[in-house]
Amino acid sequence: MSEIWPGRAYPLGATFDGAGTNFSLFSEIAERVELCLFGRDGRETRHELVEVDAHCWHAYLPGVGPGQQYGFRVHGPWAPAAGHRCNPHKLLLDPYAKAVTGTVDWDEACFSHRFDDPARPNVEDSAPHVPKSVVVNPFFHWGNDHTPGTPLEDTIIYEVHVKGFTQKMPGIPDELRGTYAGLAHPVAIQHLRRLGITAVELLPTHQFIHDHWLVEKGLTNYWGYNSIGYLAPHNGYAAWGDEGGQVQEFRHMVKSMHDAGIEVILDVVYN
Numbered sequence: 001m002s003e004i005w006p007g008r009a010y011p012l013g014a015t016f017d018g019a020g021t022n023f024s025l026f027s028e029i030a031e032r033v034e035l036c037l038f039g040r041d042g043r044e045t046r047h048e049l050v051e052v053d054a055h056c057w058h059a060y061l062p063g064v065g066p067g068q069q070y071g072f073r074v075h076g077p078w079a080p081a082a083g084h085r086c087n088p089h090k091l092l093l094d095p096y097a098k099a100v101t102g103t104v105d106w107d108e109a110c111f112s113h114r115f116d117d118p119a120r121p122n123v124e125d126s127a128p129h130v131p132k133s134v135v136v137n138p139f140f141h142w143g144n145d146h147t148p149g150t151p152l153e154d155t156i157i158y159e160v161h162v163k164g165f166t167q168k169m170p171g172i173p174d175e176l177r178g179t180y181a182g183l184a185h186p187v188a189i190q191h192l193r194r195l196g197i198t199a200v201e202l203l204p205t206h207q208f209i210h211d212h213w214l215v216e217k218g219l220t221n222y223w224g225y226n227s228i229g230y231l232a233p234h235n236g237y238a239a240w241g242d243e244g245g246q247v248q249e250f251r252h253m254v255k256s257m258h259d260a261g262i263e264v265i266l267d268v269v270y271n
Helices: 162-167 186-194 212-216 245-259
Strands: 013-016 020-026 032-038 044-049 051-053 056-062 069-075 117-121 132-134 157-160 199-202 206-208 227-233 263-266
Touching (some): 044 056, 227 245, 245 263
Parallel strands (some): 157 199, 199 263
Antiparallel strands (some): 013 020, 020 056, 051 056, 206 227
């Protein structure tokens, strides 16, 4: 059992400080909250969060660092008519997660209710079927990075789909096609500069999922308009791995764009 300290309520999410990680989750209706840590073999270790301030359940775990997969289980009222669906059999993604690994497979265990009786809770464990949150390394060598600050009247924006833009662009290495690193590649940046582009507006790069009906048809959510993690770069566009590497890769992409005098705008869609 890992050592556990009280920690603090702010900031929300998982925050690594170089020696350990603080975890904080907001829930106004929770009666109990468990922090669940997962090993690379899928083994789960649960820690009950007993410290609560302003509805934020929190703890600090020394020695827990970047790459650690985690989630939460919330105990509380099951009252669907009132909008309350607390179900500790369901592993919850941290809404403040900065990285996500894996995806959802749409097994019935993913749902809080039973298919044959929506009023009853589903007691199957969802953990093997859903993505996990990941503790990330907050440190990155930004150097003298700063936004180019191009005046609005001089701005030329290119709307870019990370995967679509880099998938078949000549000169980008095969292993970087469809990724943030591919967009940061000199070939991609030189192409944008030749066009006179001063800013790229990235179509959704937040963590998103592929809708159930699309998966059933063997299709994917190409455009990314189904975000589940607004603070996490989508792991499907990562060449550096999905256990935190996608965050460093995204930062590298932004810095590379800035170094070339190109601003980066994120398309955020709340649906």
